[in-house]
Amino acid sequence: MDWLFLDAAFTGGSRDECSAKAGGACWAVIGERLNLFTYGFYPVAERWRVNLSLVLLIFTLFPILFEKAPYRKYALHIAVAFPFVTAWLLVGGLGLTPVETDQFGGFMLTLVIGITGIGFSLPIGILLALGRQSKLPAIQIFSIGFIEFIRGVPLITLLFVASTMLNYFLPPGVTFDLLLRVLIMVTLFASAYMAEVIRGGLQAIPKGQFEAADSMGLRYWSAMRLIVLPQAMKISIPGIVNTFIGLYKDTTLVIIIGLLDPLGIGRASLADTRWTGLSTEVYLFVAIFFFISCFGMARYSQHLENKLETDHKR
């Protein structure tokens, strides 16, 4: 505690200035680099676009996450536009100054990768899980093959393929944005895990429910949408959130292919000769950020479980 707050220096231009002031932690390094930790190398003049995206994110997530939010019905429709608007805001073009995606970094990069992965892996995962149980052999084989292949390969390998191998296969001159490649790989990876989590939920639904749906004359998609999936998803909530959290933390692996997420920014900052040796402070700061986001997700999942509790817990 003394080291953390009482004895700590909060201002200063270098580690030496810090240690001249106080014997504890040197938080000045975080203060000086807060912008770098938040926006990475995003051009200073365009940072309002990142801020605006964050505001939009909050406005989109709120009605999705909380049933009591006002105007929820309309908000959900508007939410569909969110990915496109944000992508436009962040990357630019169409009237905005284009920003190369290699300027992305820090918390912003984590959020972009994490939210894209989370947002797309759930629907893809559901389709894969249904596909795996499908009676059509082609769909079933594709789903099983996809899931088992992706699960059988470490994420790092996929990221390496995304970062280096693809360029060898593509014709010369054709470049394919690195961040986009990473987003696709991370999403595919998370989808495979998601599919298995949801399959677990599907298999826990008693056969009677399927038969009941059939006897109501419901077609496949209606039966799934109205009867099977709501129950299956409820059962899978802990597993789903588990996968989300895992995915979110896995975003730090992008450091290996040279994208600077908060951990990468932290490591790079330690290489600044003015701040070398402050690893405890930097890593603690990054850890706090990840803890807050992950703990938040865990708490929300608990809230959701309680809300959906229908009293036939076994």
Add this chain to the structure above:
Amino acid sequence: MENMVVLHKRGGRNLISSLNLRRFILLKKIVGMRVTKFLAIIAVLFSFTVMADAGTLEDVKARGKLNCIVSSGLAGFASPDGKGGWQGFDVDFCRAVAAAVLGSGDKVNFVPSTNRTRFAQLNAGEGDILFRNTTETLSRDVDLKLTFLPVNYYDGQGFLIRRSLGVTSATQLAGASVCVQVGTTTELNLADYFRFNKMEYEHLNTGTNAESIIMYESRRCDVYTTDASALASTRAALKNPSEHVILPEIISKEPLGGAVRHGDDRWADIGKWVVNALIIAEEMGITQKKVKELAKKPGNNPGMNRFLGTEGNMGEMLGLDKKWAVNAISAVGNYGEIFERHLGPKTPLALERGLNASWKAGGLLYAAPIR
């Protein structure tokens, strides 16, 4: 009887094989045509590749930015500053090339890379040039198809040890426990050195520099060995740097330099002569402050005039502006200034020039003349 059967069989086989031979020739003719066509297509594709590669200079000019591969964080050589820019010794070489080609040292996109991905990124075209504290070796030059630029930092492997142990030379290290990063040339050099000097040692593998520091600080090992420049930054990061010494022995050669892809000699030439120009500027005493003034009109030193573009057409020959060297120097200063700014005695790394002094001062820096 048996023999006859065998003969018969043999005859039959011959018949078949001669028939096969004819068919085979026919087949070869058809396939041969296809193979030639195939090769022709490949050749066309290849020529496209070469064409695309041959124009790195044009690509960079069209883009208006130089993509430069640097380390994602190495003290003194490359690290992001608080304002979203990059600083460091390697970074300044990128800026110098950008200034020579595009007229401004700010027209650089820094592409951070790790030890593992740097060459793949360069070969895949994600960067035009690489300045990443990279040792020039035969296998990297030939097998990985890189063209190395002149050496910009002569490094070598050294030893870091606690002062209190009273060791003053690496030859007294018999029986010591040594931390070394696994899978590096450093590890091999270490084994060679102790074998050659007939000393025993206990060797502790670590994954990264940071891990090594923790091992060394917690006294799991007596000695830490890696490149001397990295040792200097490690020492600067320790709690009481003065309690630790770097032993005088340097046990390996690590010539660090920039690199470009094979297959574009014009671009390689530009990289090479920018590095040379920074070294020559120091020899001639051309500094960042003075360069604009000196370049205003031709002086009485023909060599300096050629350098400054007030005489001759050196820039044109390179395919650059005639003020290419002036632009490079006014962006980052000469070699000596770059060194002082990021690695020299006034920085926390406190590295001496040593081998990296100009040949006039007893070092190894000796650039071919610009004429």
